[in-house]
Amino acid sequence: MMERERMAIRVWAEEVDLIRKLVDVELALRCQAIDDVIQRVYQVEPARHTDKAITEVKAAILDLVR
Numbered sequence: 001m002m003e004r005e006r007m008a009i010r011v012w013a014e015e016v017d018l019i020r021k022l023v024d025v026e027l028a029l030r031c032q033a034i035d036d037v038i039q040r041v042y043q044v045e046p047a048r049h050t051d052k053a054i055t056e057v058k059a060a061i062l063d064l065v066r
Contacts, residue, residue: 030063031064034061034064037060
């Protein structure tokens with residue numbers, strides 16, 4: 001797993017729940033995008049586009065963890 005630098009930011013207590021929800025929504029969207037890519041990989045013929053599909057999945061996962 002990639003190491004990440006942790007940062008603390010000051011926010012109003014009332015904003016904490018909103019920020020958590022926004023982060024959860026963003027993470028869910030990114031996971032859904034990766035899921036969509038993986039589903040496209042399974043829908044192509046296994047003998048065709050395999051390298052391209054694997055590269056696309058790897059790029060999507062790397063984008064998620066950044």
